[in-house]
Amino acid sequence: MAASIKTVDGARHTRILGMGSYRPSRVVPNSELVDAIQSSDEWIRTRSGIIERRFSEDHETVQMMSVESSRKALAHAEIDPAQLDCVVVATVSHLMQTPAVATLISDELGSTPAAAFDISAACAGFCHGVGLASDMVRSGSAKYVLAIGVERLSEITDPTDRGTAFIFADGAGAAVIGPSEVEGIGPVVWGADGSKYDYIRQKQSWSDVLKMEKALMPHLRMDGNPVFRWASFEMAKIASEALDRAGITVDDLDVFVPHQANMRIIDAMARTLKLPERVVIARDVAYQGNTSAASVPLAADALLRSGEAKSGDIALFVAFGAGLSYAAQVVTLP
Amino acid sequence: MASTEEIRSGLADIVNEVAGIPADEVQLDKSFIDDLDVDSLSMVEVVVAAEETFGVKIPDDEVKNLKTVGDAVAFIESNQAA
Numbered sequence: 001m002a003a004s005i006k007t008v009d010g011a012r013h014t015r016i017l018g019m020g021s022y023r024p025s026r027v028v029p030n031s032e033l034v035d036a037i038q039s040s041d042e043w044i045r046t047r048s049g050i051i052e053r054r055f056s057e058d059h060e061t062v063q064m065m066s067v068e069s070s071r072k073a074l075a076h077a078e079i080d081p082a083q084l085d086c087v088v089v090a091t092v093s094h095l096m097q098t099p100a101v102a103t104l105i106s107d108e109l110g111s112t113p114a115a116a117f118d119i120s121a122a123c124a125g126f127c128h129g130v131g132l133a134s135d136m137v138r139s140g141s142a143k144y145v146l147a148i149g150v151e152r153l154s155e156i157t158d159p160t161d162r163g164t165a166f167i168f169a170d171g172a173g174a175a176v177i178g179p180s181e182v183e184g185i186g187p188v189v190w191g192a193d194g195s196k197y198d199y200i201r202q203k204q205s206w207s208d209v210l211k212m213e214k215a216l217m218p219h220l221r222m223d224g225n226p227v228f229r230w231a232s233f234e235m236a237k238i239a240s241e242a243l244d245r246a247g248i249t250v251d252d253l254d255v256f257v258p259h260q261a262n263m264r265i266i267d268a269m270a271r272t273l274k275l276p277e278r279v280v281i282a283r284d285v286a287y288q289g290n291t292s293a294a295s296v297p298l299a300a301d302a303l304l305r306s307g308e309a310k311s312g313d314i315a316l317f318v319a320f321g322a323g324l325s326y327a328a329q330v331v332t333l334p
Numbered sequence: 335m336a337s338t339e340e341i342r343s344g345l346a347d348i349v350n351e352v353a354g355i356p357a358d359e360v361q362l363d364k365s366f367i368d369d370l371d372v373d374s375l376s377m378v379e380v381v382v383a384a385e386e387t388f389g390v391k392i393p394d395d396e397v398k399n400l401k402t403v404g405d406a407v408a409f410i411e412s413n414q415a416a
Contacts, residue, residue, distance in 0.1 A: 046373065047373065047375060224374070224375075225375070225377075225378055225394065225397065226394045228375050228378050229378045229381075229382060229394065232378070232379070232382075233382055264375050268379060
C-alpha cells in the first residue's frame, strides 16, 4: 500500500494585521507635465481629478520603497520580520526581470528564509496578493504573509503621451496578513479577460526593443475610453459580487477603496454601486496619481492615518487594470 | 419602438444627468464635443446609459462616429430591436 501524504491545518479565519505605505519625496504638480503633452492643469483635473502626483528620486527604488512601507506595516501589525513565512510582491515596474525583487526585500527586512516571489497582475496586483496571502494562512502553508504593491511607473511612462503622462506615478504599500479569531478577509472575486490584452500594455516586447536601431524604453500605452467604460461599469459589478460573497451589503460598508485609476472612474463606480453617503470613499488619486499595484494600500493607509477610516471598519477593495485583470474583496481594516 | 423625437428627448435627459447640460440644448444638429462640451469620458457614460435606456448595443468602435446628437439618435433608431 502506498504511504499516505499528511496534510496540515491552517487558520480558520484571517485578517490584515497591519498596513504601511511609502510616498516618494518628489511632488510633481500638473504644471510640470503640461508642456510635453500640450495640455493644461484644468484639462488634467477635469479628465482625471489629479492635482499632483509623486515621482521617485534615484534612491527611491522599488526595493527601497517596498522595504520602507513593509517596516511600517510590520510595526503596525506588531509582527517581527523573522515571523514572516512568505513575501509576495505585486509590481510591473521592477526593471530587473530575474530574480524576483521579493527575495531582496525579504532579505533586507530580515525575513529570510521566507518564501518570496513577485506576481504580475498590474493594477490588480495588490488585491491578488491579499487573496493569495489569506488563502496561504487558511491552508496552513504560511502563518504570516507580507503582501506588497509597489510601482515606479514614472520610469516606464512616456512624458509626451497625452493618454498616460499625467496619470501614472510611483509609490508602495504593504499589508501583513495572518490568523484571526473572527473573519477579516472575505472571499476574493477575481478574473481576467485576455481578449482585451491590447487595452493597456507595454508598447513593445524586450525582444522587439533589441531589434530597434536605437533601443528605447518600451513605455506603457493605454486606450483610455474603452478602459474607462470597462472599469466604471463592469468593475462595479465585480465590487458588488465581492460584497455578496462576503454576505454584506453597501449598508454594512464603512469604506470604499477602489484602485485609484481616475477620479471619474471612482465617481462612476460609487454612483453605480449606490453607496450610502456615509461610506468613506478613497480619493487619493488627486494627490498621488495612479500608482497601479500600490494604489489600494496607499489609499487605505492614508485613510487610516488621517482618521477618516478607523481600525475595525469594513472596507471594500476593488482593483483592475492591464490584462485586463481584476480582483476584489471585503476586508476589516487593521 | 421609440420615435426620433422620443429618442432625442430620452438622450437629452441622459446628457443632462451625466454632464449637467440643459436638456433643451440637446438638439439633433448639436455636436457633443464642440457645442455641448461633453468630453470623451462623459460620452462613454452617455453611451452606457443610452444602451440601457434604449436596449441597443453601441460598440467602442462606433462611439467615435457619433459626433452629433443626430448621429446618436440615428444609430439608436436603426439598431433598436424591432
